[in-house]
Amino acid sequence: GQQVMQIPQYQHVQEGEDFTTYCNSSTTLSNIQWYKQRPGGHPVFLIQLVKSGEVKKQKRLTFQFGEAKKNSSLHITATQTTDVGTYFCAGLEDNFNKFYFGSGTKLNVKP
């Protein structure tokens, strides 16, 4: 079955530093999504990528989908304390009815 792995598991950064989390799938994905879960909260949809090599930006966040559509990354420039939370990727294979969530990267930002 499909496996979606994320690294790193934890990341501690000083406010202002950059942060990147990587998502790797064992199979080719038709769609990948990113979610953010604040401590004690629920996952909130951030963005969706569907095309090979696609890059999307949301303010300080940059999302990439790999050329082979098996990996993705989320990069945050100049982190702020409001970026604290766990970032999950979720991948969808063709002909499947559910997204598989990665294990998540927990980001802590020190002021």
Added chain:
Amino acid sequence: EPEVTQTPSHQVTQMGQEVILRCVPISNHLYFYWYRQILGQKVEFLVSFYNNEISEKSEIFDDQFSVERPDGSNFTLKIRSTKLEDSAMYFCASSDTRGLGGYTFGSGTRLTVV
């Protein structure tokens, strides 16, 4: 902004008891899901539901679990005989397009089995 509503926010139950977790998905959404998250771990898929039937379920979703859409608004998850390892946060989610474009998650029900 439309929300997915879950009740209760916290449920404590004794091992072996039955629990029903309730969800009100977004009204024009057609696809409904239950996910669970054991503390500090990843979000695990349980079941997807469309057109009044289960469209997919995971290995976790065994005979002790069932889902129902008893009326036009509610979507419930029943756990028949709870076990200690069922303790987790249970999230309901809905989507209008099989998840394409993102799921909207509810704020979850924290289930504690003692």
